[in-house]
Amino acid sequence: MKGSTLAMNKNKFVYTAFLAIAFAATVSACKDKRSTGLEYARNMYDALALNPDQPVDTANKLLASFKGQAAQTPPANTKPVGFTEYDEFPNTKEGYEAAGVSMVNPLPVDTVNLAQGKHLFNVFCSPCHGEKGDGQGHLVKIEKFSGVPAYQTGASSRGGNMVDLTAGKIYHTITYGVNNMGSHASQITPTDRWKVVMYVQQLQKGQ
Amino acid sequence: MRDISMILKSVWKSLFVFSAVTVMAVSTVSAQDAKEGRTLFRAKCSSCHALDAKLVGPALTGVSDRHSEEFLLKWIPNSQGMIAAGNPEAVKLFNENGKVAMTSFPELDEEKVKSILAYIKEGEPKAAVDPSVVKAGGGESGTSGLSIAGIVAIVLVGILILVILGRASKLLERLILQKQGIEIEEDVPLKVGVRKMFKNKKFVMFFILCLVIALGSWGWMGMWNTGVHTGYQPVQPIKFSHELHAGINQIDCQYCHNGAFKSKNATIPSLNVCMNCHKAVQARDNYDGEISPEIKKIYNALGYDPETQQYDKSKEKPMEWVRVHNLPDFAYFNHSQHVVVAEDAIRKAKGLQPTEPVCFACHGPVNTMEEIYQYSPLTMKWCINCHKETDISGQKNNAFYAKVIEAHEKIKKGEKVTPALLGGLECGKCHY
Numbered sequence: 001m002k003g004s005t006l007a008m009n010k011n012k013f014v015y016t017a018f019l020a021i022a023f024a025a026t027v028s029a030c031k032d033k034r035s036t037g038l039e040y041a042r043n044m045y046d047a048l049a050l051n052p053d054q055p056v057d058t059a060n061k062l063l064a065s066f067k068g069q070a071a072q073t074p075p076a077n078t079k080p081v082g083f084t085e086y087d088e089f090p091n092t093k094e095g096y097e098a099a100g101v102s103m104v105n106p107l108p109v110d111t112v113n114l115a116q117g118k119h120l121f122n123v124f125c126s127p128c129h130g131e132k133g134d135g136q137g138h139l140v141k142i143e144k145f146s147g148v149p150a151y152q153t154g155a156s157s158r159g160g161n162m163v164d165l166t167a168g169k170i171y172h173t174i175t176y177g178v179n180n181m182g183s184h185a186s187q188i189t190p191t192d193r194w195k196v197v198m199y200v201q202q203l204q205k206g207q
Numbered sequence: 208m209r210d211i212s213m214i215l216k217s218v219w220k221s222l223f224v225f226s227a228v229t230v231m232a233v234s235t236v237s238a239q240d241a242k243e244g245r246t247l248f249r250a251k252c253s254s255c256h257a258l259d260a261k262l263v264g265p266a267l268t269g270v271s272d273r274h275s276e277e278f279l280l281k282w283i284p285n286s287q288g289m290i291a292a293g294n295p296e297a298v299k300l301f302n303e304n305g306k307v308a309m310t311s312f313p314e315l316d317e318e319k320v321k322s323i324l325a326y327i328k329e330g331e332p333k334a335a336v337d338p339s340v341v342k343a344g345g346g347e348s349g350t351s352g353l354s355i356a357g358i359v360a361i362v363l364v365g366i367l368i369l370v371i372l373g374r375a376s377k378l379l380e381r382l383i384l385q386k387q388g389i390e391i392e393e394d395v396p397l398k399v400g401v402r403k404m405f406k407n408k409k410f411v412m413f414f415i416l417c418l419v420i421a422l423g424s425w426g427w428m429g430m431w432n433t434g435v436h437t438g439y440q441p442v443q444p445i446k447f448s449h450e451l452h453a454g455i456n457q458i459d460c461q462y463c464h465n466g467a468f469k470s471k472n473a474t475i476p477s478l479n480v481c482m483n484c485h486k487a488v489q490a491r492d493n494y495d496g497e498i499s500p501e502i503k504k505i506y507n508a509l510g511y512d513p514e515t516q517q518y519d520k521s522k523e524k525p526m527e528w529v530r531v532h533n534l535p536d537f538a539y540f541n542h543s544q545h546v547v548v549a550e551d552a553i554r555k556a557k558g559l560q561p562t563e564p565v566c567f568a569c570h571g572p573v574n575t576m577e578e579i580y581q582y583s584p585l586t587m588k589w590c591i592n593c594h595k596e597t598d599i600s601g602q603k604n605n606a607f608y609a610k611v612i613e614a615h616e617k618i619k620k621g622e623k624v625t626p627a628l629l630g631g632l633e634c635g636k637c638h639y
Binding site for chain 1: 308421432435442475580
């Protein structure tokens with residue numbers, strides 16, 4: 001009697017073991033690339049502060065005004081630290097002409113500014129305008145984009161030649177965009193924009 | 208009689224040849240025109256016009272039907288002059304298109320304008336569609352899936368054949384034994400056999416040992432991989448391909464992730480950055496003249512109407528990208544520190560090519576990832592190992608190390624060194 005119960009227990013044990021192995025094999029075999037996998041103490045991973053670019057819990061009543069979104073525009077009549085206003089030159093032909101006349105590059109022309117301007121130009125402008133500003137960027141060469149004027153020889157769609165564009169006009173164009181070129185104001189800060197302008201003016205001279 | 212027919216025949220023949228040659232010549236001339244026109248169109252017009260979609264200016268297909276050639280020959284080189292002169296058709300056209308002045312092109316003479324018009328009339332030359340090229344994109348993952356299925360099938364068939372052969376040989380053996388008149392023991396049923404096996408203590412011992420090793424190693428691996436997201440590839444709301452944008456189009460990482468060089472966060476681009484290109488790039492060629500459904504998702508999220516080119520703020524909704532790289536809240540990582548200050552050292556340590564962005568050191572070959580995934584484990588061990596092994600000696604233009612060296616020189620000379628020199632006045636030293 002005693003022996004048989006022991007045998008029974010042993011059988012049960014063996015069956016469980018079998019099940020465990022089968023389970024282990026199934027779980028480890030299918031690693032799902034869509035899931036983050038096993039996690040321990042998840043609450044140590046999640047920040048209390050809002051995660052940039054990520055949804056906000058809509059159940060949180062204190063954050064109801066966020067409407068589920070962490071990225072917010074600043075409240076009315078406030079401005080971020082270091083924000084440069086550019087209201088006096090609106091996105092119109094008049095604003096463009098006015099910027100061309102009255103804006104000058106506040107940065108001194110030196111090798112440091114030019115080197116940074118070159119880096120920024122290669123990142124943000126050269127895909128279309130080309131590294132030499134000849135309008136033959138990679139995207140133009142593979143025919144994704146076209147109609148990009150050359151700085152040295154092209155004509156501006158707002159009159160005159162590209163080579164004669166003043167610093168203020170170039171700054172205005174980077175800020176608001178023109179024709180098929182979009183506004184790059186959100187990607188390049190005002191100071192960096194002036195560095196790009198400085199470098200573009202070097203390219204105009206073919207240097 | 209015969210002579211006349213011969214003459215007639217030769218006349219016919221020459222006439223035929225002549226006309227054929229003329230037709231060919233004419234068609235090549237117009238093809239040549241259209242080709243030249245395409246080049247001119249792409250250089251001069253396409254920053255504001257497309258053939259079949261409204262950009263800054265109206266769509267140009269059928270422009271020769273809407274206006275006389277005489278008008279167009281004057282309008283294209285000098286539209287603003289015509290408006291100023293008060294030409295009624297020109298003024299009407301100007302008013303109809305939101306009073307946006309068109310650039311004057313004095314350099315386009317009559318021949319050039321005509322070839323542009325020829326190109327507009329003929330339309331974009333249809334590229335011969337090579338079915339193998341079209342399929343190549345989707346086929347790749349299919350092949351690997353198929354080959355795995357094939358291997359599994361081969362293995363299964365192999366097992367089946369072995370089992371059948373085993374049975375057959377057993378049957379033959381039995382028959383031979385029966386012929387020899389030897390008594391055969393009946394087969395014990397499988398269940399009884401297994402039960403008998405497990406009565407054997409040595410076997411049970413061995414079995415349990417295997418079990419412990421299997422479960423133990425599985426548990427060990429599981430614990431090592433807990434919270435490690437290597438290979439994590441969530442489904443994103445837009446099928447954005449880094450392979451296309453960073454690989455084929457060679458757009459710099461920073462164009463979209465422009466925070467990486469300035470701040471802790473590399474930033475996910477907001478949709479206005481997409482629109483810098485996708486206002487014009489709509490991939491219509493791949494979707495029978497329709498806007499790509501993935502690009503339409505950008506338009507829908509922005510409330511943008513590609514017909515009128517207007518944004519409707521009330522229809523805006525955020526694009527909910529799924530974050531791929533998740534560091535725990537208790538770990539601090541700063542992108543700019545690594546890609547600006549440490550760029551040279553990281554490049555050297557990871558052996559990056561000069562053409563590759565420094566980002567590849569941790570994010571892997573992003574320019575080949577059709578769908579983005581986490582390349583590095585982002586574990587503490589991974590960080591520490593890199594910080595242990597990376598060589599930062601010889602960092603000449605590095606303000607941080609210059610400061611350390613300055614302090615070191617002072618200590619050597621026995622001069623007074625204050626905590627302030629070593630960053631003791633940083634806010635974070637006391638306020639955190």
